[in-house]
Amino acid sequence: MATLIDTVAGTRGEAKPRPRHPEKARRPENEVLRKPDWIRVKAGGSAVYEETRNIVRENGLVTVCEEAGCPNIGECWSKKHATMMIMGEICTRACAFCNVITGLPKALDPREPENVAVAVKKLELEHVVITSVDRDDLADGGAQHFVETIAAIRAASPGTTIEILTPDFLRKEGALEKVVAAKPDVFNHNLETVPSNYLTVRPGARYFHSIRLLQRVKEIDPSIFTKSGIMVGLGEERNEVLQLMDDLRCADVDFITIGQYLAPSRKHHRIDRFVTPDEFKSYETIAYTKGFLMVSSSPLTRSSHHAGEDFARLRAARERQMEKA
Numbered sequence: 001m002a003t004l005i006d007t008v009a010g011t012r013g014e015a016k017p018r019p020r021h022p023e024k025a026r027r028p029e030n031e032v033l034r035k036p037d038w039i040r041v042k043a044g045g046s047a048v049y050e051e052t053r054n055i056v057r058e059n060g061l062v063t064v065c066e067e068a069g070c071p072n073i074g075e076c077w078s079k080k081h082a083t084m085m086i087m088g089e090i091c092t093r094a095c096a097f098c099n100v101i102t103g104l105p106k107a108l109d110p111r112e113p114e115n116v117a118v119a120v121k122k123l124e125l126e127h128v129v130i131t132s133v134d135r136d137d138l139a140d141g142g143a144q145h146f147v148e149t150i151a152a153i154r155a156a157s158p159g160t161t162i163e164i165l166t167p168d169f170l171r172k173e174g175a176l177e178k179v180v181a182a183k184p185d186v187f188n189h190n191l192e193t194v195p196s197n198y199l200t201v202r203p204g205a206r207y208f209h210s211i212r213l214l215q216r217v218k219e220i221d222p223s224i225f226t227k228s229g230i231m232v233g234l235g236e237e238r239n240e241v242l243q244l245m246d247d248l249r250c251a252d253v254d255f256i257t258i259g260q261y262l263a264p265s266r267k268h269h270r271i272d273r274f275v276t277p278d279e280f281k282s283y284e285t286i287a288y289t290k291g292f293l294m295v296s297s298s299p300l301t302r303s304s305h306h307a308g309e310d311f312a313r314l315r316a317a318r319e320r321q322m323e324k325a
């Protein structure tokens with residue numbers, strides 16, 4: 001069964017259930033496809049999982065692990081890997097694949113950068129992934145909040161490497177430059193899907209703007225690793241995925257992640273099909289031949305899944321490449 005998260009009752013103290021996605025209420029309900037055997041997830045509930053959850057709650061943090069209904073939460077939280085989602089739990093966009101609530105977000109919490117830094121220290125993270133909702137309502141799209149969060153983590157945990165997974169900062173002049181100047185170790189921005197799907201899957205975003213954003217990061221600071229990810233099983237053609245890889249390589253992107261799309265509810269974009277492990281392997285092989293330093297391609301690959309281990313491999317791959325040059 002697909003993950004079905006249709007209401008927000010009780011999760012944040014709401015008295016009565018209310019629809020999580022009222023903007024999708026009029027959409028037809030899609031059939032729920034039976035998951036194939038190769039999509040297996042680890043259950044939560046271990047002592048470390050509980051410890052991670054307590055640290056997240058005590059510091060009033062939001063995680064994409066919970067908000068997106070990520071299938072890997074049992075595994076990741078049992079290893080203290082949680083991906084913090086800053087700037088609230090309400091997003092100004094309404095992507096057809098995403099489980100994050102759409103609406104008018106609340107004001108930024110000025111204590112959040114510090115709270116995130118405290119949690120990172122308590123979790124003793126060697127590598128942290130910070131993402132956010134889209135904040136089209138803010139003049140800088142939330143760029144300054146990213147900068148402050150990076151600075152707070154650097155001050156509290158100087159040995160922790162920082163990966164940011166940002167929105168597209170569409171029409172936010174100067175926002176990207178501000179975030180790049182804060183020197184995250186990895187700058188991740190997900191394309192999510194092939195361009196022919198943008199109108200239905202990622203309305204409000206522009207494919208070539210996202211490509212250009214990634215390219216700009218490398219132009220401004222070539223020392224920062226760049227990363228991008230897509231979901232497959234959204235009706236894309238294989239050739240479109242290969243073209244997308246070329247587009248990312250033209251933007252000098254180092255790392256691509258490819259994972260199976262799983263619908264958060266019947267009202268979300270339908271799952272077109274389950275891509276087989278062999279097809280994922282084939283995408284991995286092709287991506288390496290196209291020159292990516294790192295590739296993660298499997299049914300349960302997510303942007304932040306195994307991000308710490310992958311960062312170490314990414315750094316080693318760059319060192320090998322430099323030795324050869």
Ligand code: SF4
Pocket residue numbers: 064065066070071072073074076077081082083302303304305306
């Ligand atoms: S894959 Fe990422 S979003 Fe999913 S549980 Fe792990 S850290 Fe959280």
